[in-house]
Amino acid sequence: MEIIKGFVHKVGHDIDTDLIIPARFLNDISVDSLAANCMNDVIDNFNQIIQTGDVLVAGKNFGCGSSREHAPVAIKATGVSCVIAESFARIFYRNAINIGLPIIVSEDAAKEILAGDEIEIDVREGRIVNHTQDRCYEVEKFPPFLLEIMEAGDLITYTRKRVMANV
């Protein structure tokens, strides 16, 4: 996995999947439509504001609510390279891993990193470097199995390579 570098945008606690991509836009599952309608009820013109590679930093329970995979797909499609949160709701957590949107759980980093900070993330090693504040965070590494999915790119690619190849 490549090292992620980008500038930070911050959102609060309990950002639910209805806020990330409201149901009124779920009748169009093209990535362009999902990106265009992502998070606008939280941050105006989110898709325009995000520069490819930017990092989203959130509070507790990010992605709670509906199971819609459209949510991490939409965030990824806006160009966000990684989401750091104090904690993630479980379906969002697995969906992000399954579709290849890097995520990091770190209470300290999520609290201390500020909007506009330039940060660098090594998902494999579990490290976040905040260049703006000159701080480094060591976070819990992903279990090998989840890292393998992330290394493969997504769960479909992983399954095709590792599981179906053996059948």
Added chain:
Amino acid sequence: MGMTITEKILAAHCNKDEVKPGELIMAKTDIVLSNDITGPVAIREFQKFGIDKVFDPAQVAMVPDHFSPAKDIKSAELAKEMRTFAREQEIHHYFEMGKMGIEHCLLPEQAVVKPGQLIIGADSHTVTYGAMGAFSSGVGSTDIAVAMATGEVWLRVPESIKVVLTGQPKKYVVGKDVILYLIGKIGVDGARYKTLEFVGEGLKQLSMDSRFTMCNMAIEAGGKSGIIGIDEKTIAYLEETNNRDYLIYASDEDAVYSQVIEIDLSQISPQVAKPHLPSNTVAIEEIEETFIDQVVIGSCTNGRMEDMIAAAEILKGKSVHGDIRLIVIPGTQQIYKECMGNGVFDAIIDAGGLVSTPTCGPCLGGHMGILAKGERALSTTNRNFVGRMGHPESEVYLCNPAIAAASAISGKIVSPEEVM
């Protein structure tokens, strides 16, 4: 060391004698569910495998219920994509309009889901089936694509929280109030990654419909699943629905729980969750004067027969307030038909309420009752997030069907006692 019902079901589905919380497993699936929103995404992911057939068409359930009957052209295209796939793959449990219902009301009623099974669904409220002693959890569309291809899903074995229910519930206190009270107590992430296992003498006072509601909203506390062991009520329900060939699991006496929560049912009042989180609950006596524009009774949370009867009993012989739009949505065609025969629809329609064909519709702001800017709804659904039922500046309050019906009569949120 003893195991919980959840650990036993998961161990049985990965050919192990035991599993422990935190362990990552590849588990065999029994039922793999998706709907008209998440199904098409799963189908497109499935097609990336380049294989002709699903692992087992008898495992796959597809229910067009969210934007169905199709609300617009784009939704019709998505529903068509799922219908075409279901035909080509000879999917056993595809439910077309006319047979369709809200997925989590429908699958237990049609005995598609069974005790002891491992069920995954690309819908967060898949947790509902835990009320039948199954492990049942919401996942994403990619998980469904993989399970359709391989019959497997990756899971982290959850810790279990034991919720011990005691006491006799007060009048108008049902499963919805129990789960709203619990969510109010532990918060929207209080059971994150965990299972809520309901036990105790108090369960005897709660019907199967109430239990479905309780497990249904385990996700609103962040739960991976909700679960209730089998008892006489479950067995009676299984017989009534011709549900056969199931496996019964039960927690050991010395099973390990990460937390124990006790709730005395006699001490709780009907609950209302105020905007914009399901955990923002108050007892009905504590609600300030709150005028409303729309009342919705239905959804996978409260669209079952007991819910319809509870509403009809309050509405019978009364009139819906002139400022209120009352929308009632039975969960399945079977419930709909029963409501036609048992006087439920008479009571609702005579009172000035409307009745819709089964659909998730307004619950997720899909169709059939979207809120305008500044409007406020009282609803028996499951989420009151910002913009959930329509305009981002609209509001949703959550409650049980009796409170919803009473409030439709009075025009503001009230206890049924105020109109009876």
